[in-house]
Amino acid sequence: MTAYCHLTFPLPVNQTFLYRLPDELKNRVRPGTVVIAPLGSRKIKGYVLEVTDSVPGSGFQLKDVCEVLESGPALPPEFLNFIQKLALRNLSSPGLFLEQAEGPVRLAEIKPQVIITSKGKEELQSGELKGKNRELLDLVSQRALSPVFLKKKLKWRDLNAKLKSLEQAGLIEIKQKARKAKSLALPPGQAPRQLSLPVGFLAEDSPVSSIFQALQAMKFQRFLLAGEAQKRQEEIFKIISQAVDGEGYVFILLPEIEQTKRWLSYASRLGSTAVFYHSRLSGKKRSEAWESIISGKSRVVIGTRAILFLPVKPVRLIVVDEVQNELYDLAENPPFDVREGAQIRAKEEGAVLLLTSSCPPVSLYYHSAGSGELIDLGQTDRCYTRQFSRQDLSHWLQEELKVEAGPVLQAGRQIFFFINRKGYAGYLVCPGCGYVPRCPACQIPLIFDKKKGELVCRYCGQSMSRQETCPGCGRQLKAGRIKGSQFLVERIKKALPDLNLALLEEGEEKSKIEGYLKKIKSGKIQLVIGTEYALPRLSPGSFSLVVVIEPEIGLNLPDFKASEQTFIRLFKASELLANRPSSKLMVITSMPDQPSIKYGAQADYPSFYREELEYRQLLKYPPFSLLVSLTLSGHNLRRVAGASRQLGEELNERFPALEIIGPKVKPRLWKKVQKEVKLYLRLAESKEFFALSQFLEDFSHQHSQARLSYRILL
DSSP states (O other): OOEEEEEEOSSSOOOOEEEEEOTTTGGGOOTTOEEEEEETTEEEEEEEEEEEOOOOOTTOOOOBOOEEEEOSSOOOHHHHHHHHHHHHHTTOOHHHHHGGGGOSSOSEEEEEEEEEOHHHHHHHHHTOOOHHHHHHHHHHHHSOBOHHHHHHHHOOTTHHHHHHHHHHTTSEEEEEEEEEOOOOOOOTTOOOOOOOOOOOSOGGGSTTHHHHHHHHHTSOEEEEEESOHHHHHHHHHHHHHHHTSTTOEEEEEOSSGGGGGGGHHHHHHHGGGEEEEOTTSOHHHHHHHHHHHHHTSOOEEEESGGGGGOOOSOEEEEEEOSTTOGGGSOOOSSOOOHHHHHHHHHHHHTOEEEEEESSOOHHHHHHHHHHTOEEEOOOOOOOSEEEEEOSOHHHHHHHTHHHHHHHHHHTTOOEEEEOOOSSOOOSEEOTTTOOOOBOTTTOOBOEEETTTTEEEOTTTOOEEEOOOBOTTTOOBOEEOOOOOHHHHHHHHHHHSTTSOEEEEOTTSOHHHHHHHHHHHHHTSOOEEEEOGGGGGGSOTTOBSEEEEEOGGGGGGSSSTTHHHHHHHHHHHHHHTBOOSTTOEEEEEOSOTTSHHHHHHHHTOHHHHHHHHHHHHHHHTOTTSSEEEEEEEEESOHHHHHHHHHHHHHHHHHHOTTOEEEEEEEOTTOTTSSSEEEEEEEEESOGGGHHHHHHHHHHHHHHOTTSEEEEEEEO
16 A cells, blocks of 8 residues: 655745655654655655555645655654644744754755766767866766865856756756764663652642642643742752652753753752753763653753753653743744743643743733632842932942942952943933833834934834923933943943953853853952843852942833833842842932832832733733734745735734734844834734634745744733
């Protein structure tokens, strides 16, 4: 009986392809098998999603699979389901995600080879060929060469055209050669080692007893664990002993590699059962970690998004630490939100999903509290001093810096200056009351386009002429020229020239940053200036004085979550302060009574949550609506814009209650290869999202001129 298979390729093509399996290959192919198959004029690597003997309809001419590259143990069906659902959710190719599951060594590398044919040899010997054709055939007559090598050797701009014409004339043949690499997957059947830990507590007396019950039931359930980082980690450590009982795996996801340092002590307590897995490991160490995980020796895996693609089972617990961190939603290839990916995999595995944070997203906290999924461990009381200063930064550095810093430095302690700005602000602001013009429709701070002299909304694209005066106090509005980190470095060096100073911000050399961090830890550097980039790289409780400079900068970002992000930054900066009465948190701000600044300095999440929830309910932002960001991208702006207009028309027709904000061209992308158009959709009821997602999937298949992607903004 003839067998067929559905293939997906690691290409940005949102569809699968049907191929015929030759008789000699069909017994070696199963879901997840890596094969070589023709696609257009090329032969490339693909992944088998399904094997079937159903005969396709008449009129179809199917191509054959060429070669099986990997026929090891089949991928778990739960894992394949996770991959396909993740790809569907992101309107992407399953092949791009399956490529992530290959491990630290690629299973195969496909290289084209240019080979001279017998006809080509005859033409070469006849002496009739002249010029470039003869030179090229002379080279490949000695041995098969790759087009890449020929391009470097000959340096011809028209090499591809020459190769194509010679191939059409039958003088050369271009073959795809697969070079296999050793698979790192270990043979099945090795018994995993059971984790045995001394557990000095009773599960029923624990604040996380509901998590234990969910683990025992072996079914999917989501929890939000809020509270201080150390308290959360201790509870997670207790939970692990039950989660990996028998053959279970635990995944601990972190937003960035630097945060693995905060889990080192817990990993050492687990011994060989725990392993770190991320892209910054050397090739050898990553291969060793892979083997240890696949064999079952290490079943507590700590790392970044890569661990979601480990093809192991059963997964009992997935922890997403610092869930509020926006680095989980990076536009890497393939792009997806790691938090959504973790939930999809947990559902497929029947695992417990544990989201943790000391300052969770407001929408997540609201929904978790309403569904009974919230476990709040609370915060340790803060006993440090808090002080606000309305002084201008230049004046404060000139008049107050030495007064505040002197006693701390004389005691041999360290000071951290937090300023989350490298450049200049793009908005108008009142220097008196802090008023910033906002969009009348979206209530989002307007971006100031200095060249045009206009105020523009990032969400809906609405523009208006520049306001000259503040409607509240009547003072002249100024362009937000915020003094950034470099300004601060210059002024502090001038005021305190005899002290070592370190600047921690994105863009600095990695070796330089690592050198700074070692000196900070040893106490050789007493003054540290940093942006948000510095917060996860510094140890909590390291400083006796933390100075937060103009946190209101973040409030003027064109985002409905600007207040929440400002609170989080202040909260995280305060965690670097040693919690003792002699420590001080100083905030230089013109808006000390703004809730995110006032409660952020106090590390008071409950109070901030209540105020922010009231604000969002008034403006119908999440969690009181569902806000979806849509992006259409492509190489041709005209086609992308046309697709966006058609999308808007069909959305209006299919979903009359849907509020559409936009479309607008994404700023600063006119000169780039990829052109992007963004829309924002607001749904009053989240239950409408399923029908919307189905529509977006169909639209994506029908309009290949623009790539569609979407994100839910919580």
